[in-house]
Amino acid sequence: MSESGSAAVPVGRKVLDGVPRVGYDVHLSPFPGSLYACLAYVGDAPDYDDLMGTSGAAFRRLWNREDGGNIDLSYLGDEPFRRAFWALGYDWRKVPAEKEAMFEAVQENIDRGMPAISFGIIGPPEAGVVAGYDRNGQVLYGWSYFQKQREHYYEKSDWFETMDRNAGKGLIVIGAKHPTRPDGREVLVSTLRWAIDLERTAQREGIPDHVAGLAAYDAWVDALEVDADYPADDPQILGTRVMVYGDQLTMLEERHSAARYLRHAMAVAPEGAEHLEAAAAFYDAAANEGAPMWPWGYSMGEDAQQGLADPEARRRFAARARAARDNETQAVAELAQALRVLA
Numbered sequence: 575m576s577e578s579g580s581a582a583v584p585v586g587r588k589v590l591d592g593v594p595r596v597g598y599d600v601h602l603s604p605f606p607g608s609l610y611a612c613l614a615y616v617g618d619a620p621d622y623d624d625l626m627g628t629s630g631a632a633f634r635r636l637w638n639r640e641d642g643g644n645i646d647l648s649y650l651g652d653e654p655f656r657r658a659f660w661a662l663g664y665d666w667r668k669v670p671a672e673k674e675a676m677f678e679a680v681q682e683n684i685d686r687g688m689p690a691i692s693f694g695i696i697g698p699p700e701a702g703v704v705a706g707y708d709r710n711g712q713v714l715y716g717w718s719y720f721q722k723q724r725e726h727y728y729e730k731s732d733w734f735e736t737m738d739r740n741a742g743k744g745l746i747v748i749g750a751k752h753p754t755r756p757d758g759r760e761v762l763v764s765t766l767r768w769a770i771d772l773e774r775t776a777q778r779e780g781i782p783d784h785v786a787g788l789a790a791y792d793a794w795v796d797a798l799e800v801d802a803d804y805p806a807d808d809p810q811i812l813g814t815r816v817m818v819y820g821d822q823l824t825m826l827e828e829r830h831s832a833a834r835y836l837r838h839a840m841a842v843a844p845e846g847a848e849h850l851e852a853a854a855a856f857y858d859a860a861a862n863e864g865a866p867m868w869p870w871g872y873s874m875g876e877d878a879q880q881g882l883a884d885p886e887a888r889r890r891f892a893a894r895a896r897a898a899r900d901n902e903t904q905a906v907a908e909l910a911q912a913l914r915v916l917a
Contacts, residue, residue, distance in 0.1 A: 588681075589706025589715050590615065593689050595724060596703055596717045602828055603631045604700040604719045605647050605691070609658060611703050611717065612689045612748055620662055626828060627835025628661040628761060629654040633769040635825050637790035638783055639797055642817030643698060645824055648741045649781050650772075655746060657768065661761045665749025673734040676744040677711035680704050683747055689716070691746040694738030696721050696728055704745070758842035759916070765839075766913045769832075773906045788906065791899035794822050798892040804883045812879035819882060823868055826898055829861035832905075849912035856905035863898040867891045 594600075594611040601607030606625035613620055626632035629647070631654060636644045647654050652668070659666040669679040671693075683690040683704075690704040697720025705727055706715035715727040730736075737744075776789035785793040797803060798819075805811055833854035840847040870877040881887055 586710035587706075587708040588684050589708070589727070590684060590687065590689060593703060593705040593717065593727075597719055597724065602824060602831075603647065604702065605629065605654065606631055606658070607719070608691045608701040608703050608717075609748075612691060613662070613664075615689055616687065618751070621838065623831045623834040624661070624838060625658055626831035627769075627839070628765050629658040630765075630768050630772050632828050632832035632835060633772045634786075635772075635788075635790040635822070636778075636781065636784045636786050637793045637797075637818075637822065638785070639793075639803075639818065640814060641784070642814055642821070644784070644818060645821040646698070646700060646741075648693070648699065648743075649784065650778070651780065653768070657765070659748075660756060661765075663752040663755035665752070667747050667749065668743045669745040669747060671737070671739045671742075671744035673711075676734065677707070679745050679747050680707055680714065681711065688748055691748070692716065693741035693743055693745070695730055695733050697738070699738040699741035701746075758839075762839045762843055763913065763916050765835075766909050766916070770906060770909050770913065773902070773909075788899060788903055791895060791902070795892045795895045795899070798888045798895065801885050804885075804888065806880065806883040809876075809879060812883060815882055816874055816878045820868075820874065820878075822895075823864050826861055826864040826867075829857040829898075829902065829905075833857040833861070843912075843916050846912040846915045849908045849915065853905045853908035853912065856901045856908065860898040860901040860905065863894040863901075867894050 593615045596604070596607045596611050601610060601622050603626060606622060606629055609625060610620060610622050630650065631647055634650065636649055638644055655666065669675050680690050684706055692702050692704045693699050695702055695704065695714060695716065696718035700719055702716060702718040704714050704716040707713065713729060713731045714733045715729055718728055721728045773787045775787050776785060778784070778786045804815060836850045836854040840850050843850070870881055
């Protein structure tokens with residue numbers, strides 16, 4: 575951990591060198607990925623899959639036909655953040671999207687050698703990392719899931735004026751680490767309750783226009799079979815459909831994290847191992863349906879758009895989504911059985 579530069583560093587500048595990069599090629603979920611990077615920088619790297627589990631990110635699903643941001647963890651309010659920090663044994667606080675308050679928080683964190691978690695500095699209102707500042711806060715440096723270059727930190731001079739404020743917050747500041755962490759079994763029981771709630775609640779408070787949990791599978795599958803929603807000659811509509819579809823598949827891939835979290839948890843709850851392993855196997859089976867549903871490589875453009883415009887292809891994808899839903903439904907039943915044993 576060091577300050578970039580030397581004695582010639584301008585007044586009002588401090589940049590932490592070596593904060594790990596974030597990105598979809600590193601960790602799929604921005605908040606757990608950003609939290610991992612911050613804590614790894616200070617030598618306290620958590621397990622990413624455990625972050626996915628305790629936050630609930632590995633168990634969530636939201637769907638709205640027109641929302642290219644269904645995947646945004648902020649739709650679940652502060653609960654994923656509260657749970658992740660509680661499980662890790664860290665204090666934390668939110669900072670509103672106000673320029674002075676945000677810079678004061680950035681300066682406080684950076685000056686004590688801890689990066690901050692930002693929202694919407696570059697790109698949509700997903701989590702990223704602030705690793706430094708310059709010109710008394712007029713310039714910020716860090717990592718975003720949406721920056722184009724990956725070799726070095728972004729440098730953003732108009733950060734507040736251009737930031738996406740839809741997350742409802744500006745920053746999360748990571749505070750002090752407690753002397754002890756919560757009991758692992760207590761964390762697991764609480765996480766199982768949260769996971770079941772996320773899976774079985776079809777309408778969540780604050781987002782009445784979205785379908786949630788297992789019910790979101792049905793809404794997604796039904797929509798895939800509405801041919802009129804996929805006009806082959808309308809790239810704007812198809813672009814939205816591709817974004818919505820991609821979000822659903824990303825959340826499906828994240829079920830592998832759910833499986834790994836549950837297998838890790840067996841160490842603190844061996845009496846629930848049978849049901850935890852069964853749930854993990856069903857989550858893996860659900861996630862395995864995802865790869866054949868995206869046969870276009872890294873393309874989010876014309877290949878994917880025209881692929882979704884094909885009614886026969888969409889019906890094949892819908893069949894796999896139904897299979898994933900059925901596996902996940904059985905996974906949740908096993909979570910409930912594990913909870914009965916442990917609680």
